[in-house]
Each structure stands twice: as C-alpha cells, then as structure tokens.
Amino acid sequence: MSTEMNRICFYIITFFIMFSGSVLNGQSSLEITTEISDDKSDLEKLQIFLNLAEETKYVDLENAISYARQAVQLANTTQSEEGRAKATEALGDLFQMNNNFQPAINYYLISAKLYNSLGNTKKLAEVYGKLGRLSYIDNYNLESAMQYYEKALSLGIELNDQDLIANTYNRIGGIFFRQKNYEEAHYYYKEALSIWERSGSEKGMAIALNNIGEIYRMQEKYDSALNYYEQSQSLNEKINYKILMATTLENIGLIKSEKGKKEEAFVYFAKAYKIIEEINNKEKKVELLLTMAGQHNRYDNFDEALKYYKTAYAIATSSSHWPHIAEAAQGLANIYEKTGNYKDSYSYFKISSSYGDSIDQRQKNNRITELQSRFKSDLQEKELQIAKNEIVLFENERKLNTLKLNL
Template sequence: MTLPIFPTCKYNLRYLIIIALVSLNYQFSLAQDERRTFASAYHDKSAYASIKGLLDTALSHDDSYAAGIYYQQIGDVFFKEGVLPQALEYYFKANSSFLARTFTVEYADNLNKIGKVYYKTSRLNSAMQTFRKAVVVSDKVNYPRGTAEADKYIAQIFEKMGHLDSAHYYLELALRAYQKLHNKQQVAFTYSKIGGIYEDELKFSEALPYFFKALDLYNDSKSLEGKAALLNNIGDVYRKMYNYKTALTYTKQAEQLALQLKDFQQISSAHRDLAKTFEMTGHFDSAYYYSEKARSAYAKSFNIDTDKKLNLLQTLFDVEQKNKEISRLEKDQFNNRVFIFLIVLVGLLLAISGYSVMSKQRLKSKNESIIHENIRENIELELNNNQLQETNLKAQLELQSKELSSHVLLIIQKNQFLEVLKNKVISIIKDDKRDSRRELKHLIATIDENTNQDKNWEDFRAIYENVHHQFFDKLIDYEESLTATDLRFLALLKMNLQGAELATMLGISQNSLRTVRYRVKKKLKLTEQDNLSQFIQQF
C-alpha cells in the first residue's frame, strides 16, 4: 500500500506539528465518549414527531406502560443525537411509568439507559449506583442481557477511575454472559475493551490477542459497526510497540473503513493516529498533513453533530409550539361554544324569569294569606295538643301518686296489724300454757318473715318507677353495692316519710333504721354532715 510521504522539511516544522498534535489530542479527548454506535429504527426529527404523537395517545388513554415505552424511545432519540439532558428527562419519565407495574425487563433496560447518560456526562458515582441497581432488577426478572449490559458499563467506570483489576473482572462477567447469549457483536466489543485494559497496563502482547479475537468476530459477522475503532486500536498498539509498518497498515484500514462509513469521528481518529505514527518515524510533513486532516474531520463531525442536535431541538420546540397552539385553539373553540351557550341560556332564563315573576306576583298574595292561615291553625292546634298532653300527664302522675300513696298506706297498715298481732302472740307465749307454745312460735316466725320480706315489693317498685323514672337504675349505676333493703329505704326516703313510718314500712326498729341509714350513707360515700334526704332527691 502506497502512503503519501512528502519531502523532508526544515526541523522547525517539527515543533509546529507537535503543537498541532497536542491541540488536536485535547480537542479529540473531549469528544471521545460523546458518541457510540446506536442501533435503532428512529430517524431524528420524524422519529421524535411520530413517537410524540403515539405518546400523547397513550397518555390520553391512561396507558402508563405504553407511555413508558414511548418516553424511553424519545429518550433514545435524544441520546443518539447527544442531547443528553433531554434524554435523561424522558428516561426518568419512563421510569415512573414502568414502576407502576413493579419490576420489568423494560425497567431494567431503562436503568441502563439512565446509567449511560450519567456515564457520558462523567457523573461516575451516579452512573455506578444506577448500573448496580440495574443488575439487581435484571437478576430479579431473569434478564441476563440487562445484567451483562450493566456489568460492561461498571467495568468502563472502573477503567475511568483507574481500577483496572475491577474493570477486568466485570468485563469477564459481561463476556461470559454475552457468550451464553450468542451475541457476537457484544462479545467482540467486550474483547476489544479487555484488550484496551491490557493496553492501558502497557501489556501490548496480551492486548493484541483480544483485539484479534474481536476482529475475527467482526469479520465473521460482516458487521462494520465498531470495526473501524478496533482497527485503529490495533494500529495504536503496534505503534506503541514501535512496529510502525504494521501500525500504519491497520490504521490505514481503519481510515478506509471510516471513509466508507462516512464516520467523521473515526476518520479523525485514524488521521490523528497516522499523524502520530509519521511523527514518530520522522516524516513530519506527512504528520502535519494528517494532523490537519484529523482536525478537519473532527470539525466536520462536530458540525454534523451540532446540526443534528439543533435540528432535533428545533423539532422539539416546533412540536411543543404546535401543541400549545392546538391547545390554545381548542380552548378558544371551547370558550366560544361556552359563550354562545351562555348567551342562549341567559335569554331563556330571562324569558322564563319574566313569566315566572308575573305568575308569582299574582299568586304571592293568595299564597301568603293561605300560609299565614295555615301557620295560625297549626300553632293553635299545637297549643291545644300541648295543653291536652300536659293535662293527661298531670292526671297520670296524680293517679300514680295516689296509687303509690295507697300502696304505701296499705303496707303501713298491714305491718301495724302484724305488729299488734305479734305483740298479742308474745303475751300468749308468756303464759304457762306449754301445749300451744310451739305453734305460737311458728306463727311469730311466719309473721316476722311476712314483715321483713314484703311480697308486694315488685308491685310497689313498678308503681314507683312510673312516678320517679329509672330511680333504681340510677342508684345502681351510682353505687353497685346497694342491696334490695337499701333500695327500699332510699325509695321511701325520697317520698319524705318520717322515721317511724320508715321503720314500720321496712319492718324494723328505730335503732335498726339508724343502722341502715348509717350503712347507706357510707356506701354512698357521704359524710356525717351530708343530708341523705336532700342527696336522694337528685335521683
């Protein structure tokens, strides 16, 4: 292969070439990771517009999963053209949509895409965290391709950080995964990255076998994607091994393939390496020639990328403006319809209200007189009902009070009778007539039992409850330890009976009555100064 070598110039040209190479190397390094091959079916402006339409349809149907897919695809369009902030924005929106359905393969892919944006923008810590999360999600959903993709980029992050051993480890993980998946393209890429690590470690003899394994896979698959960069890497290794002839051969192959693909970035890279090789062989005129060509190719690549970014951003702006205009027109149309409707409605309402006012005026006086008359009659009827109800209640209360008084009087009379009878029997017992003494004692016991356990108590209690509602329930709620005798005592006390009457009703002596009064006050937690009669009136 004939290479363009120009006659030797003066040595001061050497310094100019070195300055040009240093400048070019600096500019090229800034864009080294700006673009990588991206396989998709999108076509920049038309792709964004068409996907945006599909996205709007999915959102209008509340289809979060489809919306997530379209968010991700729009992010891919921006990523492909290097508009990374917008790409990241749409990837984040896709994440929110995918998370609505727990972990999925699409979510794992999206995490890898977010990690790539972080990697491209040198946010290595964020990239590392995102790729590690992608590994976890990919393992959970049994998605080895997602795991391999994340491992591959984790390795590249370690490489940038200078941790070459860790980078090599993760590249081996990715390599084994891609081999199981029979993905020759990614196996070749991983081989080339492992070779690159050995090259960084200056282990050129160990790097070349991996580069040639990758080259064999590219040749077998007849794939040109990534092949130009690989050929350039091989030429670069041979140059570093001072095998300039072989280095020029592979670098020229890289140049020809890049020209065929019209990949100006790879063209610039090949020309840059050719310039370095010629400079090292002392052909400074050729080195200067290729350094200028590298600068020109890089400028063209930069301009093309810039134009694509601007066109895409212009499309984004145009679509947003179009959507805003459509929204404005739809809003105006809606407002016009609402305005017309309101005019018609107001007219109808005015007509109806006019007729209604006239009708209401005619009926108003009549209705008011009828209403006032009905109100007056209702008030009179309610007053009569209240008076009648009050009269009935008074009559019932008076009747029940009479019944209660009669019942109490009956009990008092009965107990007095029993007391007289008891005294007579006692006087009989004191006689010496021993033959009737046992029967008389039995009679006294029967009288005592009849006196102390009033079998008419339930009737008395029912009548009492009608006059004093829930009296016994309130007492039990206040103090649960009150006995039946206590309740009888308190009920009679509420009727304002005197001591003698209370003792007669309960069938006990005055001393026993004082004992009952003391015990009840103690249960009710009253002091000696507290008046039990006044206290019981609150129940």
C-alpha cells in the same frame, strides 16, 4: 492515559437486535423480489420490507433505508397506523446509525406520536429512550435527554415492566459515564444490574456487568474491572451474545496492555475482531480497528498502526461517521509525522481538524451542567415538537392515499 484508553468502550443497550435472515444468508435480489410480490397482501409486504431493513442494516445501510421507506409507503397505502409507527421508528434507527441525527429525531417523534395515539405504552417508552440518547448525542443536551428518560422510566413503572426500567437506568448511567461522573454512573448501572438479576435477564446482566467493569477500568482499578468483565463474558458465551462478547474481549485486551502484557492484549483484540467480522458490524469494526491501531502506535509498531488506521479511515469515510473520521485522520497524521512523512501528516491533520472542530464547536455551543439530583420530582410533560417539513409531507402522503382509495 492513552487516547484509546479514554475512548468509551462500554456497551449501552440500544434496542437493536441482530437477525440472521434471508439477505445475510446470501439470498439474491431476484429471490427477495419474488418473496415480496408472490401473492402477498400489502400488510405482509410491509412486514417483509421491515424485516429486510433490519437484516441489511449492518451490511448495506443505504439499502436498509430504502426498504424502510418502502414500508412507510405501504403503511400509508394500507392506512395502517401500526405500520406507520413501526416504519418511522425503523427509519429513526437507520438514520441514527448513519449519524444523520435530525431526520432520526424527526422520525422518532412521528413514531412516538403514532404509538401514543395507538395506546402502545411500551413502544412509546422505548422510543422515548431512543430520543433521550439522541438528545445527548446530537447536541449534548443533558437536560433534554434526562427528560425523555424520565418519561420512559415513568411509563416503565406504570407498566411494571422491569426490563424497560432497567434499560432506562442503564441509559442514564451511560450519560453520567460520558460525563466522567463515575459515582453516579455506578449507581445507575448497579440499579439496572439488580433489576436484571431479579428478573433473570442474562443479557441485561451481561450488559450491566460490562458497564460496571468499564467504570473500574477508567478508574484504573484493573483487577476489579477484570472481575466484572469475566462475569459478563461468562454470560455472553452462555447466550451467544456476540456483539457484547467482542466488546468485553476488547476491554480485557486494553487492561492486559495496561498491565504490560502486550502479547496477551493482541490475542484478545484478535478474538474480538474475528467476532466482529462474523457479525459484520461496521461501526464496531471501526472502533476496534482504532483501538488496535492506537495500541500498535503505543508500542511503536508504525507499519501495523498505519494499516489499521487506514482501514478504519476508509470505513468511517464511507459511512460518514464524523468522530471516527476525525480520530482515524488524527492517528494517520501522528504516524506520518513520526515516520517523517510531513506532507501526508499535514494533509490528515487538516482533515482531523475540520471534523474535530465541527464536533468541538457543537460541544461549546451546547454547554451542559451537572444535574443536582438524580431525577426531578415531577415529570415535565411537553408537546412533541415535530419538524414541520417532515410531518406535513407525511400527512399529505396519507391524504393522497386516502383520496386514491376513495376514487
């Protein structure tokens, strides 16, 4: 099976919601400044900065991080615990998108502590879900990830929040999928699907259906996979869920290619790419570019493959996404070797190796073992281990602002 076929294309919900706000509609920085400064209270400004961070994160991640930092400062100034919780959670989201995982974990831990003190159980559970995903992505610690998911699930059950429970099942399925334990992954995806069907969540159903389709695709049961993809796509179109619409189109294209229908495959890839361009999601854009480059390489269309690999490499480098840089560099090395350009092939092979070795070493240093049961009988509660440098700076800033207010 080809490299791009082995890449995980399923979509796991991450609580990231696209907004179509002022920045995406071309509002100027002057207009934004006016909006923020025009007779707004600090709490109103805080929310505006959070909205700006959300609106710009797929377009300009560095600016989004800057907006979220300003929201934290305003939260400290106003002594708003809820504002601090929201702003630190937003920074966790943004640093995760930037593949800077340790700060992301630290901010999520701060946010979790704040939500816990506020008694906001639903938000606490959502942050636990994010910590679970990061525990696995950052250091491949399956046990730690599952412990966070157990906490999220326990809170979901306590709240009788069916969507939260389904989301957690879906995330757990994603971990088993990454481990190629398709039987367990299928179980959890089906559980999530059942809950979303009962609650009538069309978005949730679309996600679960696509993920089940991915299991069948990886097992080379292409007709079954297509059946689930088509069900997912029907819902995506109904609710205009564009990011998953693009993912499902990409997956269908891969199956068409495996069935020898090259022209149809690229029609689906083109449709997916058009959607990704519309929503301007850089990470998904790189994934799709890599898929298309790999497919062109498969059919010996080296000029097209080179074009797509170069574009993917440029975007991945600008966003410091290690796995994508390694994959794009490896693709370029292969193309240059096939076309007799051994100098450039060697250069990109070294780049790929340097990034790939970092990733492989992390995997080797953090061996994971298969779970012997779906869940541990008792939820193991641990104290949140918040990085001292982050929390000390955070508390010092709050004390400083408190002192200023008292003067």
